[in-house]
Amino acid sequence: MPRETGRKVIASNRKARHDYLIEETVEAGISLTGTEVKALRMGRASLVDGFAQIDRGEMYLEHVHIPEYVQGTWTNHAPRRRRKLLLHRAEIDKWAGKIRESGHTIVPLSLYFDNGRVKVEIALAKGKKNYDKRQALRERQDKREADRVMSAVKRQER
Template sequence: MPREEGRKVIASNRKARHDYHVLDTYEAGISLMGTEVKALRMGRASLVDGFAQIDGGEVWLEHVHIPEYVQGTWTNHTPRRKRKLLLHRAEIDKWAGKVRESGMSIVPLQLYFEGGRVKVEIALVKGKKEYDKRHALRERQDRREAERAMSLRQNR
């Protein structure tokens, strides 16, 4: 069976970039059961409430919803179980010190297949204040209006 080429996105957490300032990102492998991979191949997952915790020198992904595989039997997985992330020790130690600081946390941004393997893009984030969110929305609206005006000007 040929290997998959490129990156096939399964799920992305678009709200994370709205709610947090992304400071640093890593690509991590994820330890999954067979029925979880089959459910992901069907393109079903949700990262909305997901976060990662460092516990005992290991990083665990929590509250990520991968629904049960429809054709699975008694070997099926539980949808919101803790899943181990596969990172190098130096990366874990680097982020462990930063997470201890107040206001920092680790959230998943994307879940995808790369070369036939499931990967998750995790980010070290700091929460945004309400006025930061409003400011970002306003900047996006202003940019869209400017692009719209420039395209109308060019089409004339």
């Protein structure tokens, strides 16, 4: 069987980019069981409630939902179990220092296969206030409107 190449996105957390101001991102490996990988190959996972936590010098992914593998038996996994993230000690220590600052958290942005291995993109994020969310939405709408006007002007010039 040929080995997988490239990047295949399994799940993404679009709500995180709306609710948080993303300051820094990093790609991490994730420690999974066999039935979890099989369930992910079926393309089923949810990052909506997920977050990462540092405990005794190790980083763990919490509340990420990977459903049970349909054809699994007694070896099946718990859908919302705690999963260890594979990062270098220096990266964990650096992020632990930033987490101690108020308002910072670690959220998963996407879960994907990279050359056959499951990776998770995590972000150091700071919660947005409601007015920040409205302002970001307004800026996006203004940019979209400006692009529409520019494309209309270009069409008229032709």
